Amino acid sequence: SITAKTISKDTINKYRSQDAFRYSTKDKAQTKSFFERLWDWLWEKYYDLMGQEAGNTLIKILLWTIAILGVVYFILRIIGMDAFAFFQKKNKDGSLSYEVLDENVHTINFSEAIENAVSQRNYRLAVRLQYLQTLKRLTDKNYINWQPNKSNRQYVHELAASSLTTSFNSLTTEFEYVWYGEMQLAPQEYEIISNNFKQFYNRL
Numbered sequence: 755s756i757t758a759k760t761i762s763k764d765t766i767n768k769y770r771s772q773d774a775f776r777y778s779t780k781d782k783a784q785t786k787s788f789f790e791r792l793w794d795w796l797w798e799k800y801y802d803l804m805g806q807e808a809g810n811t812l813i814k815i816l817l818w819t820i821a822i823l824g825v826v827y828f829i830l831r832i833i834g835m836d837a838f839a840f841f842q843k844k845n846k847d848g849s850l851s852y853e854v855l856d857e858n859v860h861t862i863n864f865s866e867a868i869e870n871a872v873s874q875r876n877y878r879l880a881v882r883l884q885y886l887q888t889l890k891r892l893t894d895k896n897y898i899n900w901q902p903n904k905s906n907r908q909y910v911h912e913l914a915a916s917s918l919t920t921s922f923n924s925l926t927t928e929f930e931y932v933w934y935g936e937m938q939l940a941p942q943e944y945e946i947i948s949n950n951f952k953q954f955y956n957r958l
Contacts, residue, residue, distance in 0.1 A: 857886055859886050859890035859893065864884075864890070875941075877940075878932055880944060881939070884951045885926070888951060888954065888955075891955060892922075895958050897912070897913060897916060899912065907926075910923050921953075921954050925954060
């Protein structure tokens with residue numbers, strides 16, 4: 755026969771008083787950090803959304819929109835157009851003022867113009883003039899085909915197959931940061947940028 759053994763109440767209370775034998779799902783939940791609980795909440799909302807027809811429709815619309823924009827961007831890059839032209843700032847007369855350099859680089863006396871800008875401590879203008887001078891030198895060497903109203907990024911695209919593309923892209927980024935960002939440069943900051951242009955000229 756089988757004899758059932760019983761555990762005394764004192765023994766049970768002894769084990770209950772020990773932390774190792776305390777089990778609580780509440781304690782486990784409280785050990786999660788704020789970010790873990792936030793992540794769980796986001797996933798819960800995501801699954802709720804995916805389970806609804808409206809949520810599935812929204813996801814499909816977003817995916818199709820991203821795909822269409824990607825195709826449009828790819829086509830614009832192939833034909834050499836600036837993919838962000840629609841978002842560029844315009845002057846009151848409607849002409850583009852962002853990324854478009856319409857000065858005739860063949861009629862500017864760059865040495866005199868740059869010297870005047872530096873003497874007036876207008877380093878922002880001096881950087882613009884040096885960038886225009888760069889476009890002229892690249893045109894003279896037949897690296898690019900300068901045209902009024904072409905964007906900076908179109909010139910970068912024209913140099914894509916050249917060993918100069920990385921350096922020219924860096925100069926373009928520096929110029930855009932200073933000119934369109936309306937940065938006020940200190941003399942030493944301008945000197946660094948000016949030297950970058952001079953080093954680029956030496957490679958032509």
